[in-house]
Amino acid sequence: MTEFSDDTMWQAVVDCDSAYDGKFFYGVKTVGVYCRPSCRSKTPLRKNVVYFMTEEEAKRTGFRPCKRCRPELCGQAPVAGLAAQAKKHMDDHYDKRALLLAELKKLGVTQSHLAAVFRQQYGMTPTRYLGSRREQQAKNLLAATDMPIIDIAAAIGFDSLSAFYAFFKKQAGTTPHTFRVQSKSQVA
Known part of the structure; x- marks a missing residue:
């Protein structure tokens, strides 16, 4: 495992940096608990912190896992x-x-x-991902098929044509019809 400097590890603890989760753990001497660097608990005083490269090392030293950040589940993701x-x-x-x-x-x-x-x-967010997924499918269908726009709207889960037009214009910055015309002219 990679060794980090005390300053690097301390900064990761202060910043609650999840990029260091699983790479090292820190223990708080005053409470006897060890945590992930990303733990959102109150930042301890630096003098009360000790670092461990492995979870086993923290346990061997007598520290117990934090109930907030659950460092024992770090590898399970x-x-x-x-x-x-x-x-x-x-x-x-x-x-x-x-x-x-x-x-x-x-x-x-x-x-x-x-x-x-x-x-x-x-x-x-899931909503944004879902929107981008639907937009991409709509663009694929508009560019590659002559399927009526109302059928494309239904195929990607819209109950009304107006809702599909509003969605597509917001996502793509143009109407479905204009997008289709532009995509067909680029191919020709």
Whole structure:
């Protein structure tokens, strides 16, 4: 494992930097707890902090895992798995709103928690990802087929043509018809 300087590790603790999670752990002598660098608990005094390269080393020294950041789960990455499952459901069911909501509900977390986890993993909210997924599919269908725009709207999960037009114009900056004309003229 890579060794870091005390200053680097301290700065990671102060910044709650998740990039260092799993690379080292820190213990707080006054409470006997060890944490991930990204732990959101109150920043301890620097003089009370000791660093460990492994979780086992922290346990051997007599520290117990923090109940807030759960450093013992660091290698399991449950957040990444949850976000990946949600993303897969959105990719598979972006066009079927009721089915998508049912599948996301089966994940067993609240919408706000899922949004936070998804944003942490992919840098955007599930709503924004879903919008970009639908926009991309609409653009593909508009450019590659002569399918009527109302059928494209239905194919990507819109109940009304006006809602699809409003969505597409907001996302793409142009109407579906104008996009189709422009994409066909670029090919020719």
